[in-house]
Amino acid sequence: MDTPRERIIDTASLLFHQQGYNSTGINQIISEANVAKASFYQHFKSKDDLCVAFLNARHGYWFSELITYVSKSKSTKKRILKAFDFIVYMNEKEGFRGCSFLNILSEISKEQGTILSVIQAHKNDLRKFFEKELGEELLSAHIYLLFESSIIESQLFKSNELVKKSKKIVNSLI
Amino acid sequence: MDTPRERIIDTASLLFHQQGYNSTGINQIISEANVAKASFYQHFKSKDDLCVAFLNARHGYWFSELITYVSKSKSTKKRILKAFDFIVYMNEKEGFRGCSFLNILSEISKEQGTILSVIQAHKNDLRKFFEKELGEELLSAHIYLLFESSIIESQLFKSNELVKKSKKIVNSLI
């Protein structure tokens, strides 16, 4: 088995994603991760601290999955279209639970500025991904916006309908 | 002063919007609405029941504000562009707190199906709004998607930058 720290982050990832951040308690996390409470607070100084660690882990995981998924395609256009297939792939894999980062964005208050900046950094990296692929400023923003709403709308309607429409739109744009 | 029911919904609107749904307790709502707890449970059978009532009230308010805002313009194109100005207007008015419906979407579990369907109904009405204005299926979905991400991205970055970019994009589309 993994180290306590890894078990905590893995369990928290699952639970935050399934139930939301505020609806998931420390007690459930440590119980399902088979970790003592004192061990938890040895590794994380607070729940918000765990949240930041979770988001960083999620950032790494999600991006490496995306890059692996799209890099099979050779042309820019194909890679961009593949990114929208990636949403479908993740929706099916994770049950239409949307974006971890945007979900937590809805749950935090003004005081949790550290968490907000981690979320912003993640989305800035996503914007950069499209910018690097496409070069053009306005076009890459356009695709980024369609990408973002594709994730949210599939979470809302538990359906890939609008992801596929987005892909069709993007196909006509580039 | 208003009736207790109205005071409860008004207060809940404010607090849900500012702090989120799960972070706002019944006790705070009744205290700030100057209503007794027994009176609260005479009007709403649960917190989720209040949530539905709040979303319905918000739906009515938000749409009437949108229609008032855009109907000053005469052509379809101008009305669509005005809809994006409406986001900027609401962001400034409400402090970049995003969409009440999507915020609550991130907080609810699978068991809260009633709430989910109220959120879906709201967004379906928004889709219909664009469809009626534009006729074309794919184009109206396109604008709807840009509209949705404009709201979310401005909440995320506490800025109207991407709303304005969206407006520029939409201007070139129609």
Place this chain on the structure above:
DNA sequence: AAGTAAATAGACAGACTTGTCTGTTCATTT
């Protein structure tokens, strides 16, 4: 083999949550 660091279990504090309940006061209507 002794010592150190990290894990364990789980009690506890203090504050919070939703929802129920009793009993009182007020305003309107008959």
Place this chain on the structure above:
DNA sequence: AAATGAACAGACAAGTCTGTCTATTTACTT
């Protein structure tokens, strides 16, 4: 003037939450 319904205050149950604490056991290193 009596009666009815709706509001009031607030105690209470039963459970949740985060975070701290003590005390014990395991595992690794010197």
